[in-house]
Amino acid sequence: MGKGLGKQLGLTAGFLLLAGVIKAVFGGPVNEYRAFSTVVSLDLTGAEGSLYEHQWALKNTGRIKLAEGSGKSILMSGSGFDNETDPSFGVQKVTIGLEGTDIHSEAAWNLYGQFPQKQPVIVALVDTGVDISHPDLQNGIWINTDEIPGDGIDNDQNGYADDVYGWNFCSGSSQIYEGEADNHGTHAAGTIIGNWDQKGITGIADSNYVKVMVLKALGADGTGDSSEVIEAIRYAEANGASICNLSFGADIYDPQLAELIQNSNMLFVISAGNGDAFGHGLDIDRTPIYPAAFSNENIISVANLMFDGTLHPTSNYGAQNVDIAAPGSYILSTTANHGYGYMTGTSMAAPMVSGAAAFVFSCRSDLSLAQVRQGLLVSAKKLESLNGKVASGGMLDVYGALSCQLPGMAPSE
Numbered sequence: 001m002g003k004g005l006g007k008q009l010g011l012t013a014g015f016l017l018l019a020g021v022i023k024a025v026f027g028g029p030v031n032e033y034r035a036f037s038t039v040v041s042l043d044l045t046g047a048e049g050s051l052y053e054h055q056w057a058l059k060n061t062g063r064i065k066l067a068e069g070s071g072k073s074i075l076m077s078g079s080g081f082d083n084e085t086d087p088s089f090g091v092q093k094v095t096i097g098l099e100g101t102d103i104h105s106e107a108a109w110n111l112y113g114q115f116p117q118k119q120p121v122i123v124a125l126v127d128t129g130v131d132i133s134h135p136d137l138q139n140g141i142w143i144n145t146d147e148i149p150g151d152g153i154d155n156d157q158n159g160y161a162d163d164v165y166g167w168n169f170c171s172g173s174s175q176i177y178e179g180e181a182d183n184h185g186t187h188a189a190g191t192i193i194g195n196w197d198q199k200g201i202t203g204i205a206d207s208n209y210v211k212v213m214v215l216k217a218l219g220a221d222g223t224g225d226s227s228e229v230i231e232a233i234r235y236a237e238a239n240g241a242s243i244c245n246l247s248f249g250a251d252i253y254d255p256q257l258a259e260l261i262q263n264s265n266m267l268f269v270i271s272a273g274n275g276d277a278f279g280h281g282l283d284i285d286r287t288p289i290y291p292a293a294f295s296n297e298n299i300i301s302v303a304n305l306m307f308d309g310t311l312h313p314t315s316n317y318g319a320q321n322v323d324i325a326a327p328g329s330y331i332l333s334t335t336a337n338h339g340y341g342y343m344t345g346t347s348m349a350a351p352m353v354s355g356a357a358a359f360v361f362s363c364r365s366d367l368s369l370a371q372v373r374q375g376l377l378v379s380a381k382k383l384e385s386l387n388g389k390v391a392s393g394g395m396l397d398v399y400g401a402l403s404c405q406l407p408g409m410a411p412s413e
Helices: 105-112 180-193 226-238 255-262 346-363 369-378 398-402
Strands: 032-034 064-069 072-077 093-096 121-127 166-168 210-216 223-225 243-246 267-271 299-305 324-327 331-335 339-343
Touching: 105 346, 105 398, 121 180, 121 226, 121 346, 166 226, 180 210, 180 331, 180 339, 180 346, 210 226, 210 346, 223 226, 226 243, 226 255, 243 346, 267 346, 267 369, 299 346, 299 369, 324 346, 331 346, 346 369, 346 398, 369 398
Parallel strands: 121 210, 121 243, 166 210, 243 267, 267 299, 299 324
Antiparallel strands: 032 223, 064 072, 064 093, 331 339
């Protein structure tokens, strides 16, 4: 598998759409990483119930439909599904969910309970900041217990004063949440560790064991310098992270970043990118986007799968450089200010795989991170639509990865 980050973060964070034109973002100034996303916020402040029925990635019942026409889109899902499209605009295309096209999470959660031994896992989220006070996230945020909050002293002498929950590499401070500018990272965090409490959204991993380390390397305008991303990755490894999620990309190769990832003990999960300026997915075997196209063997690069089992038109792909597809279209998760919203992009697909990797690693102590990676890829659910598009030929299957027996391994108990 040929797998890079340039000194430009040129694309990928999700772009979405309800009642709006879907736009892909590409490009950006040299020596700068860039990530953009559009959120459709939902008026669910104080909601007591579960939003699980709207999370098709976890359980796709087929009751989700996207109607597109006249420059806007309407999404219908869950129990509110209606066979009639909005008559206010001429429907040009209707995409309907394919039942069973999901990550097989319920079977995985049932099996998870049969593993008596669990281990803590830290996922480093190098992204925008995260609303760590969001009710769905509070239990799953990493805490640096060697630091005394708010005393202005670097108690653990790691070079960062008051880095209780992570660090803001953009401002050089411990302030890891600044408001709506941090929607992108907050959304990713919810996918990984949203509480299993039947309220709000549900994350993939058990937040009692899996924690998200918040490393803000993308600022209010969605950009971050190469040096800040590199510093964030170094911090992650020095402070115990096992998995590192990078939902951004660029078209310039950065040898310093490539070497850093190559020499890291972490598993990197990286979004493949959201296509060109016209919203057309790129073959990154031919037009590399980094770091997804780095050749490092500790990388999983991820494409964006729609709820009908096809790649989203904007998703990058590559039979060599993209490893797997995961749900990344119309993903409901947490947003800033205790909100919820749908987002679309390979930036949403990567946290699906990060959450799955952390979930498996937390209860499969018999597996190394390299074996977790292998298990995720060999257990991918094969889809005809992905032949020649991703190296595994399939989509993420969490149950398959959790129950996977790799060659040469003794059966798990």
